[in-house]
Amino acid sequence: MGAQRAVQAHEGALTWPYPSSGRPSTSPRLELDLAVVGDAYRTFTRAFPQIEPAYAVKANPHPEVLSLLAGLGASVDLASVGELDACLLAGVDPRRMSWGNPVKKPSDVRAAVAAGVTRFTTDSAADVDLLAREAPGAAVTVRLAVDDDGSATPFAGKFGVPPDEAAALLRRADEAGLRAHGLGFHPGSQQTDPSSWRRGIAACRRAAAVFGGPVAELNLGGGFPTVHAAGPVPGLQDIAAAVDAELDGWRPHLVAEPGRVLVADAGVLVAEVVLVTERAGRRWVYLDVGRYQGLAETEAEMIVYRLRCPGHPPDAELGPVVLAGPTCDGDDVLYRRADVRLPVDLVPGDVVEFLGAGAYTSSYASVGFNGLPPLPTFTVRPPTPERTPD
Ligand SMILES: Cc1ncc(COP(=O)(O)O)c(C=O)c1O
Incomplete structure (x- = not known):
């Protein structure tokens, strides 16, 4: 019922940018080959069989992309109520949604909770307190800051905290009635250096050690690069090898938030x-x-x-x-x-x-x-x- 309310409130805004059918010669236009999206998803899940892929909707929120990926079993990473509604309309199960944006309004959290979303990423005390008020009992993943050298579009310090602070935020979440669930990072989009994932995992391990309690989930973010004029980029297998090497036997539930690599x-x-x-x-x-x-x-x-x-x-x-x-x-x-x-x-x-x-x-x-x-x-x-x- 809550999900229905959220969809209705935003339906107009969601359908508007996307023409429904035909192949006109209008220019400019984006021609999107859904078969390639499906192949990219299958390639990703083959390279990372142990990882729950949560498509970063912001990369391309076209309704047919969302329903295709949902049908193939993808989870989704949300940044806003608009994306939440787009995913609900596309038939994504709210249990497969996580809210990856650490910057939220109370109304965002309320809409997410009403729709049945229970997983949120955070990186500040104020946001943990907001989640405790609006989403008691929710599962919280704390985002760490990582050196995003090698990224074409770095976050440059906008998000994430160092390991000690991440541990303190998990503790704060726990004490406030949230579920101190996971740690994560994003190595910067179009990341061409696989060791960036190693640095992120190492930072999460340090945070987990300082926290001392169980860490059920590790979120490896997005960043998986695609080919542009600059030439070859590392393959998913190279990144998977770097991730495996750094995990070195650590086995939390793994999540990734691929965006550009799927579309x-x-x-x-x-x-x-x-x-x-x-x-x-x-x-x-x-x-x-x-x-x-x-x-x-x-x-x-x-x-x-x-x-x-x-x-x-x-x-x-x-x-x-x-x-x-x-x-x-x-x-x-x-x-x-x-x-x-x-x-x-x-x-x-x-x-x-x-x-x-x-x-x-x-x-x-x-x-x-x-x-x-x-x-x-x-x-x-x-x-x-x-x-x-x-
Ligand atoms: C939180 C989060 N997750 C995932 C992504 C997707 O990243 P990419 O498209 O590089 O895979 C982004 C992109 O900015 C992001 O902010």
């Missing part, structure tokens, strides 16, 4: 050239998509996407460009420093595709900056049925 490869962001011109000796290419229609991760050129121009032959002559978005903002420039090369005969109307763009694109698009609509998503293939291994 990035499924997405192609299709855009169109609006203007090509020379400025100060450089060729500027302006697209109909930019920082505000879903390419937020180009900020500081953190993520440099692989690009493809389907209207040009694979051996077309390429030349360097500055790649810019369509809005009036000076910071709506995608790449000035990165070595981005596009066909020298590119003209307005030509299509430019961003590969590996299924994560953190549609969910980042603004509601209408410069009057431009949010990035629509079109699913292009149904999920493949469960395949038996060769």
Whole structure:
């Protein structure tokens, strides 16, 4: 009953950014291949058979992604009431939900509890006290701060506490009538150094030793990297080996919160050239998509996407460009420093595709900056049925 109330309260906001069907030629658009999402999930669970995967909804909250992953058995990691409602609408069992955002309002916790969520991540005394008031008896996981060197989009100290403080928060939770349940960390998104997970686990072990009581759960966060223009990234097997080595026989219930690794490869962001011109000796290419229609991760050129121009032959002559978005903002420039090369005969109307763009694109698009609509998503293939291994 509580779940129903929460869904109704937010239903309009949830369905709005997602067109329901068809494959229009609107530009820009995100084309999302659900079969690739399913394959990515199966690859993840094969690499980490002992781990409960809790999909980080923020990476791509499209309803079909949520129902596909829920159907395959994934849990979910929530950051807001909007994500909670999206998951309820997609049929995710609240027992498979955990609230991973350590920054919450009382109304967030109330909505989560009303829906049946019982697992929360925290990293401050004030938040532990809030949970004790609004979610008595809930299971609490304390997030540790880890050195996120190697991450393309580091948290830079925004979240987490050192081991001593984590132990104190577990104690505080216990004394306040919560369940001091687990420890965890997030090594920073697009993390290319497997030893980052080792550092996180080592910090959790220190916290567990200081706490002294049982620690039932260890949350390894997200961060699992995907391929972009920067070239190869460590495979999931490399990260799994690092995790195993550092666990060294420690066997709490393991959870991970993969986001981008489950959806990035499924997405192609299709855009169109609006203007090509020379400025100060450089060729500027302006697209109909930019920082505000879903390419937020180009900020500081953190993520440099692989690009493809389907209207040009694979051996077309390429030349360097500055790649810019369509809005009036000076910071709506995608790449000035990165070595981005596009066909020298590119003209307005030509299509430019961003590969590996299924994560953190549609969910980042603004509601209408410069009057431009949010990035629509079109699913292009149904999920493949469960395949038996060769
Ligand atoms: C708490 C939490 N869990 C999981 C994720 C997913 O991370 P990724 O997409 O790098 O796997 C994020 C991303 O910011 C996060 O904040």
